[in-house]
Amino acid sequence: MKAFVITIDALMAITIASIMLASILFMIPQASTSNFDKKQLFNLGNDILSVMDTSRRLSYYVGQSAGFVNEDLGFYVGLLPKTFCGNLTVKTYDGSIGPPPSFNLDKTYNNFTQNCEKKNEYIKVKRIFINYENEKYGLAEFELWLR
Amino acid sequence: MRGLFFTAVTFLIFLAILTYVYVLVYDNIEKSKTVADTISAQRIYYTWHDVADSVNDLLNVHLSKKAEHLQINDSLPATENIEDLLDLYQEFVNQIYGDPTINIDFEDIDGNKINLSDMDPQSLFTIEPMNIVYFYPDYGKREMNINADPSNFSYIDGIEVFIKLKNVYFNCNLTHPSDPQYCEKWSPDASVSTCEGAAFNCLTLNLTFEDVNSDIFNFETHYFNVDSKSTANLDIKNVTGSYFITIQVGPLPTVLKVDLHNAMADSVIDMYLNTSDFYINLPSILNVTTPFGKKVDII
Numbered sequence: 248m249k250a251f252v253i254t255i256d257a258l259m260a261i262t263i264a265s266i267m268l269a270s271i272l273f274m275i276p277q278a279s280t281s282n283f284d285k286k287q288l289f290n291l292g293n294d295i296l297s298v299m300d301t302s303r304r305l306s307y308y309v310g311q312s313a314g315f316v317n318e319d320l321g322f323y324v325g326l327l328p329k330t331f332c333g334n335l336t337v338k339t340y341d342g343s344i345g346p347p348p349s350f351n352l353d354k355t356y357n358n359f360t361q362n363c364e365k366k367n368e369y370i371k372v373k374r375i376f377i378n379y380e381n382e383k384y385g386l387a388e389f390e391l392w393l394r
Numbered sequence: 395m396r397g398l399f400f401t402a403v404t405f406l407i408f409l410a411i412l413t414y415v416y417v418l419v420y421d422n423i424e425k426s427k428t429v430a431d432t433i434s435a436q437r438i439y440y441t442w443h444d445v446a447d448s449v450n451d452l453l454n455v456h457l458s459k460k461a462e463h464l465q466i467n468d469s470l471p472a473t474e475n476i477e478d479l480l481d482l483y484q485e486f487v488n489q490i491y492g493d494p495t496i497n498i499d500f501e502d503i504d505g506n507k508i509n510l511s512d513m514d515p516q517s518l519f520t521i522e523p524m525n526i527v528y529f530y531p532d533y534g535k536r537e538m539n540i541n542a543d544p545s546n547f548s549y550i551d552g553i554e555v556f557i558k559l560k561n562v563y564f565n566c567n568l569t570h571p572s573d574p575q576y577c578e579k580w581s582p583d584a585s586v587s588t589c590e591g592a593a594f595n596c597l598t599l600n601l602t603f604e605d606v607n608s609d610i611f612n613f614e615t616h617y618f619n620v621d622s623k624s625t626a627n628l629d630i631k632n633v634t635g636s637y638f639i640t641i642q643v644g645p646l647p648t649v650l651k652v653d654l655h656n657a658m659a660d661s662v663i664d665m666y667l668n669t670s671d672f673y674i675n676l677p678s679i680l681n682v683t684t685p686f687g688k689k690v691d692i693i
Binding site: 268282283290293297340343372375376382386 | 412481487
């Protein structure tokens with residue numbers, strides 16, 4: 248009978264200890280993850296797109312050669328800190344009033360951080376722009392992630 | 395007894411560690427929630443401004459404000475069908491730009507959804523709160539107007555207008571005021587020698603035109619009683635014939651009206667107000683909503 252009680256006691260001790268350990272191990276990663284890095288990525292991405300838009304750089308790309316635009320996009324991707332990686336894409340569209348109204352993809356320009364594989368967790372920010380003279384509608388998308 | 399002591403101590407150590415980790419996790423979750431809320435709010439803010447700012451591009455007008463100075467850069471007449479551009483833009487926002495987590499709607503003042511092309515061109519670009527309006531009779535943009543109620547006219551210190559004509563020449567004498575063919579002819583003429591101490595609504599106006607040959611004509615008359623009407627026809631010509639640009643100053647609520655009669659031009663209007671406390675509205679409300687918040691404001 249004494250052995251039985253000791254065995255039950257040991258089993259309970261092991262069970263409680265296991266539950267506590269599991270809880271601690273489960274919670275520690277949650278205590279160390281944070282959204283602050285996402286906020287940094289989000290702010291930086293939006294700031295870069297805002298600069299490109301307000302300086303009319305995005306609109307200027309319409310009608311330029313793909314080589315020129317891709318290289319220029321590389322300049323903006325290069326502004327990211329070393330610990331950040333990015334993939335910057337600019338798409339222009341032709342619109343047709345229809346009906347129904349529709350949009351055909353006209354051109355796609357792209358540049359990205361070299362030697363930095365895209366991770367599952369990334370932030371995507373967007374900016375819309377218009378080129379009145381050429382009647383083009385444009386969308387700039389910037390995906391950012393931590394190296 | 396010793397076993398019980400060790401068990402209790404071990405249990406308490408585990409409990410302390412567990413409590414400590416729980417406090418860390420709880421604190422971190424609260425911080426993450428704050429950051430997530432900030433990101434969500436910023437996303438709404440950026441989206442709202444992104445969509446709203448592009449509307450000016452569709453109208454091919456750029457307004458910039460610096461203290462009491464408002465500059466309007468415009469291109470007239472419209473070379474594209476602006477109503478189609480506005481409708482397409484709205485569709486572009488919905489089809490290409492938007493996503494299921496964000497709702498972007500244009501609304502009237504009562505909150506009803508509208509088409510962007512339903513914006514009245516005659517109430518575009520309202521300078522609030524003094525309700526001074528820069529507008530066109532229609533989206534063809536062959537004529538530009540500045541209107542102000544007499545009660546709000548005193549907010550305007552002065553206006554400078556520079557119009558670069560892109561496809562016509564002056565068809566008048568630029569240099570000799572005594573010549574009947576002189577470019578500046580006001581009829582009716584409510585101009586005055588000065589606005590200093592005027593008992594009526596008086597506009598200080600500096601009006602300059604440049605033609606396709608880069609010849610420049612600066613109107614010599616700078617002060618107008620805008621309780622009455624003044625009109626000038628500036629004679630111009632192109633390869634197809636001769637015609638004129640009509641400039642009207644007053645009577646209020648008309649402050650200035652320039653009818654280009656299809657002459658192509660880039661204009662720069664510098665408006666000087668007596669306060670820096672103003673903002674510019676378009677006659678549409680933009681509503682950007684996510685599950686976490688929204689921004690509803692006049693464009």
